[in-house]
Amino acid sequence: MDDRLVKDTGIRKPNALMDILMHPKVQSVCVWYKNGGDILLFLAYSLLLTVYMGQERIVSRGEPLYWLLTLPAVAAPLPRLRQTVENLIFGCARPIAVMGVTASLWFGLRGDTGAVPPIILIAWVSAWASRSEVRINVRWLFAIILVFYGIGSLSFVLQPPFEKYSWLMQEYQGDPLGADAADSGNIALPPQDREGIDINAWGILPGQTAPAYGPWRISMVPNIATSGIISLFVFLIALKHLGFRWLNITTVVAAAYFTILSFVRSALIGLVLCSATTVVLTLLPDNARLRVTVAFAMTLGLILIVGLSPFALYHLQDIPLISRLLLRNQSGLSLEAIYRQAYRPWLWLQHLQIFWQSDYLMGYGSSLAQSATEKLLNANQIRSDSVSLPTRLLATYGLPALGFFYFLGERCYTHAKENDIWGVSMLSLLIWLMMTWGSIFHPTNAIFVLALLIIGRGGNAFHEDPKQK
Numbered sequence: 001m002d003d004r005l006v007k008d009t010g011i012r013k014p015n016a017l018m019d020i021l022m023h024p025k026v027q028s029v030c031v032w033y034k035n036g037g038d039i040l041l042f043l044a045y046s047l048l049l050t051v052y053m054g055q056e057r058i059v060s061r062g063e064p065l066y067w068l069l070t071l072p073a074v075a076a077p078l079p080r081l082r083q084t085v086e087n088l089i090f091g092c093a094r095p096i097a098v099m100g101v102t103a104s105l106w107f108g109l110r111g112d113t114g115a116v117p118p119i120i121l122i123a124w125v126s127a128w129a130s131r132s133e134v135r136i137n138v139r140w141l142f143a144i145i146l147v148f149y150g151i152g153s154l155s156f157v158l159q160p161p162f163e164k165y166s167w168l169m170q171e172y173q174g175d176p177l178g179a180d181a182a183d184s185g186n187i188a189l190p191p192q193d194r195e196g197i198d199i200n201a202w203g204i205l206p207g208q209t210a211p212a213y214g215p216w217r218i219s220m221v222p223n224i225a226t227s228g229i230i231s232l233f234v235f236l237i238a239l240k241h242l243g244f245r246w247l248n249i250t251t252v253v254a255a256a257y258f259t260i261l262s263f264v265r266s267a268l269i270g271l272v273l274c275s276a277t278t279v280v281l282t283l284l285p286d287n288a289r290l291r292v293t294v295a296f297a298m299t300l301g302l303i304l305i306v307g308l309s310p311f312a313l314y315h316l317q318d319i320p321l322i323s324r325l326l327l328r329n330q331s332g333l334s335l336e337a338i339y340r341q342a343y344r345p346w347l348w349l350q351h352l353q354i355f356w357q358s359d360y361l362m363g364y365g366s367s368l369a370q371s372a373t374e375k376l377l378n379a380n381q382i383r384s385d386s387v388s389l390p391t392r393l394l395a396t397y398g399l400p401a402l403g404f405f406y407f408l409g410e411r412c413y414t415h416a417k418e419n420d421i422w423g424v425s426m427l428s429l430l431i432w433l434m435m436t437w438g439s440i441f442h443p444t445n446a447i448f449v450l451a452l453l454i455i456g457r458g459g460n461a462f463h464e465d466p467k468q469k
Contacts, residue, residue, distance in 0.1 A: 034080065036136035036461075039129060039449060040144060042076045046446035047148045047230070050221045051155050054198035055213075057222075069444040073121065077128035084128045092411060092456050093127035099403030100124075106400070107365045114366030119397060125443040130456020138241045138462050142251040145234050149254055152220035152227075156200045165196035168210040198222060206261065215329040218261045225440050226447065228264030229433060231255045232271060233450055236429075240422055241464055265326055266436040273302055274429040281421045288416035291424060295412065299428045303435055307345040310338045344388060344436050351391035355398060363398030389438025390431075408455065415458040423458025430455060 029037075049068060053059075059066050077084045088097040100123030107115040162168040201210035202219035209216040219227040235255035238248055259267055277298055281291050309326075314335045316322045323331045327341065358364055393401035408431060415423035430451050434441055441448045453461050 034083075034133055036134040036453075037140075038076060038080060039134060039453060040136060040140050042072060042449055043141075043446045044144050044148075045072060046444075046449070047144070048151065050223060050226050050445075051148075051152050052198055052222075054222045055201065055224065056197060070121075073125055073444040077124060080128065080131065080133075083131045083133055084124070087127040087131045088123065091127070091130075091132060092414070093123070093130055093407070095403040095407040095410065096123045096126045097403075099397070099400045102403075103363075103397040103400040106362055107397075110365070112365040112367070115396065119400075121443045125449065126452045126456075129449045129452035132457075134453060134457060134461060136453075136462050138237060138464055139247060141234070141462070142238065142247050145230075145251060146247075146254065149220055149258070152200070153204055156204050159199045160196065162196065162199065162201045162210040165194070165199075167194055168196060168201050168212045171211050202227075217263045218258065220258050224262055225264055225266075225437055226445075227258055228262030228267040229437065229440055230447055230450070231258040231262070232267045233447070233454070235259050236271075236274060236426065237462060240459065241462065243464075264437075266433055269302070269436075270429045270432050273298065273432055274425045277425040277428045278421055281424060286419060288413055291416040291421075292409075292413050295416075295424050295428045296409075299431050302432060303348075306436070307348070310335060310345070313338050347388055348391050348435070351388060351395040354395040355391075358395075358398055361398050363394070363396045363401070365396060368392075368396050387437060387439050389434040389441050391435070392438060411455050411458070418458070418460075420458040420460070423454070423460075426454050426458070 053065070057065075059069065087093045100119050103119045104116045107113070200219060200222045201213055202217055202222075202224050203209050204218055204220065206218065207216050208218070217224060220231070221227050232255075234251060238252040238255060242248055242252060259271065277295055280294060280298065284291055284294060313322065313326060314333070317327055317331045317333055317338070323329055327333065327338070330341075333341070354364060354368065355361065390401075390404065393404055408427065412424055412427045415427065433451075441451060443449075
């Protein structure tokens with residue numbers, strides 16, 4: 001009798017476990033997770049962190065915030081390890097895998113181990129975010145964004161007033177350092193021990209911006225670029241799935257508000273680029289090569305215009321709208337001052353020169369970042385040499401970085417073949433943003449993950465629940 005009870009117990013335990021795992025609700029959660037629920041969880045976590053990270057916060061390696069950012073990015077793909085690795089070997093992420101492997105081998109053999117982890121993390125997160133099984137229900141994304149807006153608003157209301165901090169009450173003086181300081185070669189970085197460095201000094205309503213940050217702009221989080229660009233992404237996704245449902249309409253209105261009134265120039269220009277690309281591609285015949293050529297021509301044309309823009313802005317700066325949108329409400333600037341404020345064209349040229357001068361065209365590795373304050377920070381300004389992601393990859397990793405360029409081109413052509421005009425237009429927008437605000441695309445944050453999801457999957461990355469239509 002006892003033996004039979006033991007046998008029965010041994011049989012029933014796995015059956016009970018299987019009954020739990022096969023329960024419809026458990027199965028539904030598993031399907032949700034593998035279809036992009038893991039990405040949604042990462043987005044929610046990453047956006048929550050941005051509420052408490054200041055505009056001038058510098059994250060140093062080894063500090064608690066560094067690990068709070070890095071460890072989730074490393075761990076998030078692990079539950080979908082097989083699918084992530086398959087994407088690296090057989091899927092759309094193969095060019096990025098080639099970039100990561102060749103760059104790691106080259107710099108590893110040269111003893112530059114500091115250059116290896118960043119490129120591995122880029123490849124790892126990119127493959128996870130762009131895997132083919134991901135298809136996110138937009139209702140979940142919109143709900144996360146609205147909660148994010150709510151938390152950001154509550155945080156702003158509850159934070160100490162910026163008047164409490166004397167450094168935020170100093171009037172905005174344009175460029176932080178003038179030409180004379182630039183010639184001295186001394187680089188000034190924002191002090192990290194100031195009280196109030198992590199508060200939102202922009203405000204969530206017009207007129208709430210601290211004097212130190214210049215003319216009023218609004219932001220949901222302390223970093224205005226994060227607020228403006230993530231809102232732009234959500235706005236364009238919501239427009240694609242626009243319908244007469246309160247969740248969609250509320251998301252469109254809120255995202256448009258934080259996109260437009262942020263006055264993040266790259267985001268506003270990118271919105272125009274994406275809209276124009278969509279209109280032009282819609283008018284073209286269904287020819288993938290033609291559409292890709294036109295989309296890239298429009299994007300590269302815009303980049304060229306930006307390169308020459310300081311000369312035009314010098315003559316147009318007295319027009320109020322031009323001054324407000326493109327020159328941070330300043331006028332009477334010299335050509336040199338406008339050139340310093342634009343910054344990007346100078347940096348693109350510097351990155352390309354560094355790439356061309358590197359040994360075997362293989363880049364400078366980690367030494368580029370270590371010497372950035374001496375070689376790349378133009379006009380002694382508090383800026384990053386990584387504001388252009390594609391050219392910085394080229395300057396850092398050399399020829400292997402061409403894998404990233406191939407990845408962008410291949411994905412654009414694939415979307416065009418599938419008649420995914422939205423995917424092609426978004427990719428044009430993302431290339432523009434990576435060239436002008438590349439520092440915001442870091443593999444540990446929500447913007448990078450959402451961008452790689454859109455690049456990899458295009459319009460197929462999102463869907464609506466048919467029951468809600």
